[in-house]
Amino acid sequence: MPSLPTLSGLPGLAVLRAMGRERSLLAGLAAMRQHLGNAFQITLPGFNPVVFVGPESNRHILVSGREDFLWRTESDPVTALLRHGLLVEDGASHDCLRGLMEPPLQRGPVNGHIAAFWNCTAAITDGWADGSTQDMLVEMRKVALLILMETLFAVDFRPDLERLWQPILRSIEFISPGVWLVWPGAPRASHKKELDELDAYLYGIIRDRRAAYAESGQLGDDLLSVLVGHAEMDDDLIRDQLLTMLIAGHDTSTALLAWALYLLGEHPDALAQAQAEARATLSDQLPTPEALKELTFLDTVIKETLRLYPPIHVGNRRAADEIEVKGYPVHKDNRVMYSIYLSHRDPAHWDAPDDFCPARFDRSQTKNSPPAFAYLPFGGGPRNCIGAAFAQVEAKAVLGKILRDFDLKLLPGRVHEHMGATL
Ligand code: HEM
Numbered sequence: 001m002p003s004l005p006t007l008s009g010l011p012g013l014a015v016l017r018a019m020g021r022e023r024s025l026l027a028g029l030a031a032m033r034q035h036l037g038n039a040f041q042i043t044l045p046g047f048n049p050v051v052f053v054g055p056e057s058n059r060h061i062l063v064s065g066r067e068d069f070l071w072r073t074e075s076d077p078v079t080a081l082l083r084h085g086l087l088v089e090d091g092a093s094h095d096c097l098r099g100l101m102e103p104p105l106q107r108g109p110v111n112g113h114i115a116a117f118w119n120c121t122a123a124i125t126d127g128w129a130d131g132s133t134q135d136m137l138v139e140m141r142k143v144a145l146l147i148l149m150e151t152l153f154a155v156d157f158r159p160d161l162e163r164l165w166q167p168i169l170r171s172i173e174f175i176s177p178g179v180w181l182v183w184p185g186a187p188r189a190s191h192k193k194e195l196d197e198l199d200a201y202l203y204g205i206i207r208d209r210r211a212a213y214a215e216s217g218q219l220g221d222d223l224l225s226v227l228v229g230h231a232e233m234d235d236d237l238i239r240d241q242l243l244t245m246l247i248a249g250h251d252t253s254t255a256l257l258a259w260a261l262y263l264l265g266e267h268p269d270a271l272a273q274a275q276a277e278a279r280a281t282l283s284d285q286l287p288t289p290e291a292l293k294e295l296t297f298l299d300t301v302i303k304e305t306l307r308l309y310p311p312i313h314v315g316n317r318r319a320a321d322e323i324e325v326k327g328y329p330v331h332k333d334n335r336v337m338y339s340i341y342l343s344h345r346d347p348a349h350w351d352a353p354d355d356f357c358p359a360r361f362d363r364s365q366t367k368n369s370p371p372a373f374a375y376l377p378f379g380g381g382p383r384n385c386i387g388a389a390f391a392q393v394e395a396k397a398v399l400g401k402i403l404r405d406f407d408l409k410l411l412p413g414r415v416h417e418h419m420g421a422t423l
Contacts, residue, residue: 004041004050004328007032024417025177026313026341033342039326049335050328053342055349055373057326061317061338062373062381065325069317069336071383078175081195084237085244086386098386100230101241104152104223107389111289113151117397118286120146123158125402133411140257143398144250151390152245154222155205164201167194171243172251176420202239202246247421249387255311255422256302256395261402263305263356265410270358271403274298278403292396298403300358302395306377308356311422313341315379340376341423349374 007015014035019028029051032040038053052061061069070090072079079088086097103109124142128134142161145168149157157164170191178188209219209228219225223245227238264271277297317336322329330336345353349370351360359365378385385391402408417423 001324001327001329004039004330005036006041006043007036022416025419026417026423029339029342030345033339038342038346039328047335049337050325050330051337051339051342052325053339054346055343055371058338058343058373058376058380060325061315061336062376062379062383065323066381066383068320068323070320071317073318073335076175081171081175082244082247083240085240087244087248094383097241098382100226100233101223101245102386104221104226105386105390107393109221110390110393113147113390114289114292114393114397115286116150117147117394118401120150121398121401125405128406136261137254137258140261140398141250141254144253144257144394147253147394147398148246148250152222152249153205153224153242154220155224160201164198167198167201168246170194171198172247172421175247198243199239202242203235206235206238206242245387249390251420251422252311252387253391253394255309256305256391257398259309259311259423260302260305260395260399261408262410262415263308264301264403265408267356270301270356271408274301274399275403275407278400282400282404287397287400289393292393292400295396295400296362297358298396298399300361302392302399303361304356304358307344307350307375308354309417309423310340310344310377312377312379312385313419313423314339340379343374343376346374 015028015031018031019025021027032042032051033053039051039057041048041050052058071094072088072090076088082088084093086094086101089097121143123146124139128139145161146157149155171194174191174195205224206228209224213219213225213228219229224238224242227233227241233241264274274297277295281291281294315338317338319330319332319334319336321332323332324330325336344350347353373380378388378391
């Protein structure tokens with residue numbers, strides 16, 4: 001069996017140049033794919049992940065060969081932070097948590113949150129003065145945090161937003177790619193104080209919900225109540241799920257909303273069309289699920305944003321055994337990545353892959369859709385995104401409201417892709 005291609009010599013320099021030019025590790029990965037093809041291995045001291053791109057290997061890793069891949073890596077900061085959260089569990093423990101947490105995130109309950117999506121957006125955008133400048137990455141994080149806490153935990157987060165802003169950012173920074181990838185034991189700035197503060201808050205809302213339950217004998221149908229109502233979930237295990245949902249459920253939406261506004265700002269025609277649609281479709285009343293469905297152009301903008309800037313740009317796994325992927329050997333415990341970002345820009349499946357073109361998702365205009373697993377912003381198979389329905393309805397409601405209420409203009413300046421916990 002041939003070994004996976006690696007970089008050396010002149011192509012290696014070209015990759016370094018691309019990374020320097022774009023100030024982005026992603027540019028390096030894109031350059032590697034260009035030189036080595038859709039399967040390759042990164043060979044840095046201490047960091048040797050194998051990277052796969054394209055529908056065939058995506059399907060293999062996520063569906064047909066999924067038993068060969070594990071999520072949990074004890075030495076990763078994400079495991080240290082989330083402990084036994086859904087995202088870092090494998091096997092029966094994962095499936096059991098997933099079964100418990102799925103119902104509040106299905107389409108029906110999500111449609112019931114449209115009022116909260118709308119009102120939490122208003123809580124932030126009501127503070128935008130006419131003619132003011134807003135940093136959309138910051139503002140969209142505020143919106144996404146209020147929404148997540150109110151809908152999934154039934155908690156009003158407004159009084160705590162400012163106090164917990166830094167602890168939340170620090171927890172995201174803690175799990176973002178960094179020196180720890182190549183040097184797992186590297187000394188790191190301490191995040192303990194902020195993480196303890198966030199934990200104190202999460203244990204506090206669990207305690208309050210248990211007390212309210214003991215007093216009234218009643219629980220709501222939000223996720224926190226579902227977890228509290230389950231006899232086998234102790235406070236530590238509930239805290240792990242809350243922190244998982246808090247991070248996975250808001251940092252991703254923040255990125256999607258901010259990138260969508262950026263792309264609209266860069267494309268004034270698309271902005272005008274999205275605005276006209278929002279103004280014609282959304283009245284002064286709270287939108288119904290049907291009204292949001294009518295925002296068909298905005299829907300294509302959201303899909304195209306997720307293609308160009310997928311918030312989770314790569315899926316990480318660990319080989320459970322000595323295995324074979326696409327005819328290449330992969331050794332037990334090797335880190336395996338399926339690249340969502342590169343799959344979404346693969347010229348074999350996308351015309352003008354780097355261009356913003358919402359029409360490619362308009363079924364009335366395009367006949368040839370790319371094959372399954374060429375487009376996978378929410379992953380795929382049994383470990384696909386548990387919040388996919390939530391995120392899509394949320395994005396439509398938040399962007400629809402902003403577009404209906406404001407005229408937006410992008411300030412000049414360079415925006416570049418940053419590989420944090422999300423893109
Ligand atoms: C635009 C928004 C979002 C995007 C692009 C996104 C993307 C993804 C992707 C690609 C995966 C699979 C990762 C893998 O295969 O390793 C995933 C998993 C996950 N997502 Fe999302 N996500 C989004 C929003 C959300 C929301 C709103 C929530 C919670 C309310 C959430 C919670 C999770 C969790 C818990 C998992 C792990 C599921 C499991 O392992 O069973 N995500 N997400």
